[in-house]
Amino acid sequence: MQIQGTAAIVTGGASGLGAATAKALAAKGARVFAVDLEASIAKAEPSDGVTFVTADVTDADQVQRAVDTATDSGSPLRIVVNCAGIAPPSRILSKKGPHDLDLFRKVIEVNLVGTFNVMTLAAQAIAATEPLDDDQRGVIINTASVAAFEGQIGQIAYSASKSGVAGMTIPAARDLASHGIRVMTIAPGIVETPMMAGITEEFRQGLAASVPFPKRLGRPDEYARLALNIVEHDYLNGEVIRLDGALRMAPR
Numbered sequence: 241m242q243i244q245g246t247a248a249i250v251t252g253g254a255s256g257l258g259a260a261t262a263k264a265l266a267a268k269g270a271r272v273f274a275v276d277l278e279a280s281i282a283k284a285e286p287s288d289g290v291t292f293v294t295a296d297v298t299d300a301d302q303v304q305r306a307v308d309t310a311t312d313s314g315s316p317l318r319i320v321v322n323c324a325g326i327a328p329p330s331r332i333l334s335k336k337g338p339h340d341l342d343l344f345r346k347v348i349e350v351n352l353v354g355t356f357n358v359m360t361l362a363a364q365a366i367a368a369t370e371p372l373d374d375d376q377r378g379v380i381i382n383t384a385s386v387a388a389f390e391g392q393i394g395q396i397a398y399s400a401s402k403s404g405v406a407g408m409t410i411p412a413a414r415d416l417a418s419h420g421i422r423v424m425t426i427a428p429g430i431v432e433t434p435m436m437a438g439i440t441e442e443f444r445q446g447l448a449a450s451v452p453f454p455k456r457l458g459r460p461d462e463y464a465r466l467a468l469n470i471v472e473h474d475y476l477n478g479e480v481i482r483l484d485g486a487l488r489m490a491p492r
Contacts, residue, residue: 241376243471244269247315249306251275251297251358252324254284256433257383260460261321261467262290268468270319273310275303275358297324297354300361307365316369318378320362321467322355325383325401329394344397351401355382359412359423367419376474377420381467382408384427384480390489402427406480413478422477424470429484431458452486 248265252258253274262274266289273293276284281292293309295302310317326347332339359380366378384406391399406425413423430447448456466483470476 241318241372241379241471241474243319243468245315246318246378247271247273247310247313248319248321249273249275249310249317249358249362250321250323251354252280252322253290254280254292256323257428257431257460257463258321258323259284259287260464261323263287264461264464264468265319265321265471266290271310271313271315273306273313275306276324297322297358298349300357303357303361307361311365311368317362317365318369319471320358320366320378320380322358322380322382324354324358325351327395327398330397331394332396339396344400347397348401348404351398352404355405356408359408363416363419363421366421367416371420374474375420376422379422379424379471380412380416381470382423382425384425386427386429386482386484386487386489388427388480392489393492409480410478417477422474424476424478425480426463426466426470427480427482427484428463429458429482429487431460431463433460450487450490451484454485456485458483458485 248270250258250262253262254276262272266272272290274290275293275295278294293306295306330339330343369377371377382405385402387395387399388402388406409425416423
């Protein structure tokens with residue numbers, strides 16, 4: 241599917257994976273709507289072809305308004321990339337006591353329910369567009385994590401949420417096949433994003449050394465390039481692709 245001339249929604253589009261993907265799609269000729277929270281958008285760098293839209297991915301009304309903004313742009317909405325997510329660490333049991341239930345719910349709500357919410361409402365809009373070759377109308381790319389498969393100590397909530405995202409891939413692809421919509425998921429490894437801004441250089445080097453090859457952290461632009469490849473490759477559907485340098489996470 242060609243990217244030029246389409247409208248695209250990228251959640252978490254103000255920073256990290258989302259910002260890199262929004263910029264890459266715009267460079268390919270898409271009219272991009274980067275969805276994020278107001279506080280995140282306030283710190284975002286402007287980018288040609290990218291319009292920021294304030295919305296909480298867990299709020300159906302706000303997401304619907306974001307989808308309407310994209311569909312009213314004059315370009316057909318055909319691309320959605322879900323990058324919004326949070327990853328607060330906490331063990332089931334720690335010196336502070338049991339894992340806070342509200343924190344667990346919050347991570348599931350943002351990472352899993354938020355992804356489902358955007359995917360569902362955007363799919364409804366994509367399904368209303370005119371079909372292209374092979375009756376294709378669009379593609380939705382969700383973001384899981386290698387933690388979906390090898391969650392580390394303190395990642396119980398994050399791993400559960402990302403396992404859910406990975407698990408939605410094939411049933412979503414099957415549900416939306418009759419509408420000409422493909423669904424794919426990317427599972428990144430350790431990527432240099434704002435989530436890692438607080439770690440020390442020593443710890444960063446240790447993380448990089450744990451990657452078999454290449455021995456470094458991933459880059460947001462590498463995620464963006466894979467997302468673009470998925471959009472343009474019409475036969476990719478219903479699959480989770482690991483982007484991790486062959487990393488298999490250790491317990492800690």
